[in-house]
Amino acid sequence: MDITIIGAGAIGGTIGAHMARAGHGVLLCDADADHVAAINADGLHIEGPVEDFTVRVDAVTPEELPSRVGPGGVGAAVVAVKSLHTASAARVLAEVLAPDGYVLTTQNGLTADTLSEVVGAERVVSSFINVGADYLEPGRILQGNIAAFRIGELAGGAITPRVGLLADAMPYALPTENVLGYLWGKEAYGAMLWAGAVSDLTIADSLSLPEYRDLMIAVAQEAIDQAPVQVESFDGFVPDDLPGSLDRLAAFNRRSAKARSGIWRDLMVRKRKTEVDEVHKDIQGPVFDRIVAMVHDVEEGRRTCERANLDELAAFVRDLPTPVSADAGR
Structure with a gap:
């Protein structure tokens, strides 16, 4: 699947690197211009006891994102920024999200309401992720372990096609009827x-x-x-x-x-x-x-x-x- 990840730090970078290596179309977007430049120059490096690999993946800053999005807009996006930056990430996405596009939040806390206020609750999918990772320096992320990752609809209930698609594409992810x-x-x-x-x-x-x-x-x-x-x-x-x-x-x-x-x-x-x-x-x-x-x-x-x-x-x-x-x- 094609996906745009807003926030390419510890969690967003780990998810994006694994997805890119698996052949998915990934565009990383991060406010750290040095991180973006390092990824574009040398790739994104994941290291640690789990795996050690470098993957080539495109990265942009938020200011550059609109010019990199196709005419149909972004069909699927991930918000992986710190929760205090959720509103600014939502505003970035509001400009580029396709009419039928949706957003997955992988953040700490209960941030879906902030995203819903900007893009609409029906376009927000939630997740819980316990994978441990650290941003080390531009272009380098430590993945410390393999841990639980669950994706589900905010309202709960049956697993929808988009939840199944995301869970199939993302590392370690499983669908759930009770993400909350x-x-x-x-x-x-x-x-x-x-x-x-x-x-x-x-x-x-x-x-x-x-x-x-x-x-x-x-x-x-x-x-x-x-x-x-x-x-x-x-x-x-x-x-x-x-x-x-x-x-x-x-x-x-x-x-x-x-x-x-x-x-x-x-x-x-x-x-x-x-x-x-x-x-x-x-x-x-x-x-x-x-x-x-x-x-x-x-x-x-x-x-x-x-x-x-x-x-x-x-x-x-x-x-x-x-x-x-x-x-x-x-």
Whole structure:
């Protein structure tokens, strides 16, 4: 299939590289002009323990995209930008999307509403992806593991032809009738990653150390309690067994070459604003609210990422009116 991918970083670049290698017609679009130039000059390189390959694929900046689109417009697109850039990506697509075209979001969080406001809800397909990847430098992406990838219609229900087409074309993808349930599972797992990201621990260590178990369970449960659908299991995460999930997710992450979350990399490596405010629209609660405040402190230079932050969060959870026990969520 032919597809245009808006956002050619860790996830968009990984998906696009695999699709291009498989013979699909891929056009990458990214705001990083150096990344675009490197891809066009030398190809896009995927490296790490899963595979190591370079693929030739066309790349453009958003300003260049309209001139590269055929007269019929873009039939299928992927939005893989950080969630805080969803609105700008939607505006780019609105100019080039074909009348019968559609958009797949592979982003963190529940971003489909923002896309729907611009292109129409009937043209948006959603997905949940847990593949771990990092943007390393222009033209280079680390793929740390193979993990769950589910694609489905926002409204749920039967697998539609376009969902089947996307799932067949994309690496590791499977169709689902409950994509929203997977997304809320990712919100719960992601809430634990947000907590760990304000420390200097690896993902696996933040999930496995006993002194932080109650914290991790509490923040994950906050997300699960707000889910409007049945939350799905994936990669060791089971919503009604959060203690066991911590053990399984820690083991899952120890097997990955991606030791730290993209959140931590945004804060400490790339020194840029995170998606925390977008995620905060989906998850509210005393524990996650406290994590959001800490992330803002790091973004604005009042804190750094260190284990003392996790100690502070753990103490906060212990002092809640209804303490969390290590058996919660079982």
